[in-house]
Amino acid sequence: MKKESSKLNLQRFLPYRLTKLSGVISRSLAERYSRQFDLTIQEWRILAILGEKPGLTAREVGVLASLDKVNMSRATEKLEKSGRITRQVVAEDRRAFSLILTEDGKAVLEKIIPLASEYEDLLLEEFSPSEIEMLDGFLNRLDKRADELIPHLKKNSD
Numbered sequence: 001m002k003k004e005s006s007k008l009n010l011q012r013f014l015p016y017r018l019t020k021l022s023g024v025i026s027r028s029l030a031e032r033y034s035r036q037f038d039l040t041i042q043e044w045r046i047l048a049i050l051g052e053k054p055g056l057t058a059r060e061v062g063v064l065a066s067l068d069k070v071n072m073s074r075a076t077e078k079l080e081k082s083g084r085i086t087r088q089v090v091a092e093d094r095r096a097f098s099l100i101l102t103e104d105g106k107a108v109l110e111k112i113i114p115l116a117s118e119y120e121d122l123l124l125e126e127f128s129p130s131e132i133e134m135l136d137g138f139l140n141r142l143d144k145r146a147d148e149l150i151p152h153l154k155k156n157s158d
Helices: 014-037 042-052 059-066 069-081 102-123 130-157
Strands: 085-090 093-101
Touching: 014 042, 014 102, 042 059, 042 069, 042 085, 042 093, 042 102, 059 069, 059 093, 069 085, 093 102
Parallel strands: none
Antiparallel strands: 085 093
16 A cells, blocks of 8 residues: 555554554463463464474464564573473584474364464454455465565664
């Protein structure tokens, strides 16, 4: 959206709107997961990612979960202490560790999946199947474009 004014209208500014929406959704889910499963937002993201892609390194999970090193380290440490994940040395790079869900981690994830699906269904219940497909397509395009802009933004910040 091209802006003609020098004022920023936050209610129409896409990055603000997405951040705000993401925050509301994440807090809603986190409140439920925290109470029921003693998990933070970061921890449940890690469990979900490892449920889909077991054996990723902490760095790989951090990228997929949009977590910086500090938050990733704290979350994995807590998950490991609670017995929900384990670390295994990566054969090709003995400095790296792959993260694996334990049986307890898998059991927690199995309980969370229906709750997450139910929440998603409630969020999308006023959308038709074709609108949901369109939304998914738009989000995929925005995600791809944001990735493409990273080098441009880095270059302009130097």
